[in-house]
Amino acid sequence: MPDSPFDSGSQRLVAESQPGDNAAAVSVSDLSNRLKRMVEGEFGHVKLRGEISGFKRAASGHVYMALKDDKAVIDAVMWRGTASAVPFAPQDGIEVIATGKLTTYPGRSKYQIVIERMELAGEGALMALFEKLKAKLGAEGLFDSERKKPLPFLPRMIGVVTSPTGAVIRDILHRLEDRCPSHVVLWPVKVQGEGSAEEVARAVRGFDALPGQGGAVPRPDLLIVARGGGSIEDLWAFNEEVVVRAIADCSIPVISAVGHETDTSLSDHAADLRAPTPTAAAELAVPVVAELRNGIATFGLRAERCARRYHERGQERLSALVRVLPRRDALLGPQRQKADDLGHRLGLALERRVALARRQLDRSTGALRPAMLEQRLKAARQRLDGAGRLLDSVHPNKPLERGYAWVSARTTGQVTANAQAARSAGALTLHFNDGEVDVRVERSGTKAYIPDKPEQPKLL
Structure with missing residues (x-):
């Protein structure tokens, strides 16, 4: 028998009601x-x-x-x-x-x-998600040690990302106050529950976006992302990818202090340094002022001791050199003896020079006897008289007494020694023993015309 109450052989082209069929056809939507x-x-x-x-x-x-x-x-x-x-x-x-x-x-x-x-579905599933996300972000290099930035030795401004009402911020402030009072800027966020991961990420990126100088809020030199302890579900916001990427991308050095010592979050891997607790983060952020002061004092004492030791050793070396130096008398004795010797020799030399000068004076004195002086004066007078006669004979005016004259150019006064110079001069002056006569040279003749009376020269 067929499985269906309807015989397959009874199929018709057009649907019709069949005997015993009391089910009306329904639409697909109805079904x-x-x-x-x-x-x-x-x-x-x-x-x-x-x-x-x-x-x-x-x-x-x-x-x-x-x-x-x-x-x-x-x-x-x-x-x-x-x-x-x-x-x-x-x-x-x-x-x-x-x-x-x-x-x-x-x-x-x-x-x-x-x-x-x-x-x-339980912590096992949560850990599976944790490991899967860790492997993914680790493959991108977000946890590589080469990305880690060194922390500043003494940050001027510290930014803290945490809840404003929890014990975490109080612990951080108290620890900073004990070790090294510092300026702190808090960016309050939720650290648990819906939207907490986005708030933490915005806070990290917000600090990183602050201007370096001149802004209303100073840009921190160091960030601390912190939360107290709790279960893995409580700390899950710090395992979210958005938070991990914000910390990894931050140009400011970041310390992650999430949970207690045994708690590890992905934020810890992405940060530049992991602190086991928020209090430990404050300890890692700044040095101890008292230790710095002690260190400075120690360095000062060491520098003072070094300077004193250098001075003492200098004194020791000077004393040693003084001991080997000769005494003053021994050092100056030869010079004193040489000075005495030179002084003695100088006296002898002066006496000898005086004796020589006296003998020379005696010789000169012998030559200055009256008879010798008269003879020498007579000879000198004769030579002087001869020179005077010779000078008088060669005087240019001497021939004028015998009727001679000498000629000079009237304009220049220079002596005219020949006819050519006289013709060139034109106007001449004749110098006689008893006076001068001005003459003019005629161009047409070779002899000079001498007027009876001097006349004024004229230009030719």
């Missing part, structure tokens, strides 16, 4: 809606445990995924408002517990769960 009401009415809210698969965030902000175990899979959707409130970043491979409403999607004839809350 889908009936299934939707049945599923939603039967199951209502459910809580599912499964592994995320095919995670996808649409441009609208809604999230689509599947939850699966080793035997089955169910589609899931999470609307934008719910997705933004999830305290961790969902991703494939993470085991979660999703609470929501089971429903169907008539458009594709499938059932799905609309997730209203999503939590990690």
Whole structure:
């Protein structure tokens, strides 16, 4: 017998009512809606445990995924408002517990769960997410030691990112006050719960964006990102990728002090230095003023001792040199003796020079006898008279007494020694023993014309 009450051989081209057929045909939409009401009415809210698969965030902000175990899979959707409130970043491979409403999607004839809350399935799943994110960020080099920046020795300004109401900020301030009073700027943030990771990241980037000088808020030389102890869920904001990247990208050196000594966050790996506690972060941030003062005092004493030792050694070397130097009498004795010898020789030399001068004077005195002087004076007078006669004979005016005259150019007064010079001069002066006569040279003749009376010269 056939499985269906309807014989396959009785199929017709046009549907008609058959005997015994009391079920009216329904539309696909009606059937889908009936299934939707049945599923939603039967199951209502459910809580599912499964592994995320095919995670996808649409441009609208809604999230689509599947939850699966080793035997089955169910589609899931999470609307934008719910997705933004999830305290961790969902991703494939993470085991979660999703609470929501089971429903169907008539458009594709499938059932799905609309997730209203999503939590990690225990600390094991949280640690799996931690390790997965750590491996991802580590592969990008965010935790490399080459990226670590040295801390300033004595920061002028310290920025702190933490809760303003917790004990953390008080511990940091008290420790700084004890060790080295410093200027502190607090950027208050939530350190736990929804939106805390975004606040911490904004604070780190905000400090990094402050201008170096002239701003209303001074730019810190060092940052401390801190939170007190708690469970891994409490500290999870400091494992979020947005916080880790903000710390890794910060150009200001960062100390991460999240949790207690045994707690380790991804922020610790990304920071330039990890402190086991917030109090320890304050200790690492600044030196102890008292130790600095003691160190300066110690260096001062050492410098003083070195200077004193140098002075003492100089005195010792000087004393040693003084001992080997000759005494004054021994050093100056030869010079004194030489000076005495030269003085004695000088006296003898002066006496000898005086004796020689006296003998020379005696010889000269003998030559100065009256008879010798008269004879020498007579001879000198004769020579002088002869020179006078000779001078008188060669005097140019002497021939004038015998009727001679000498000629000079009237304009220049120079002696005219020949006819050519006389013709060139034109106007002449004749010098006689008893006076002078001006004459003029005629061009036509070779003899000079001498007028009876002197006349004024005229130009030719």
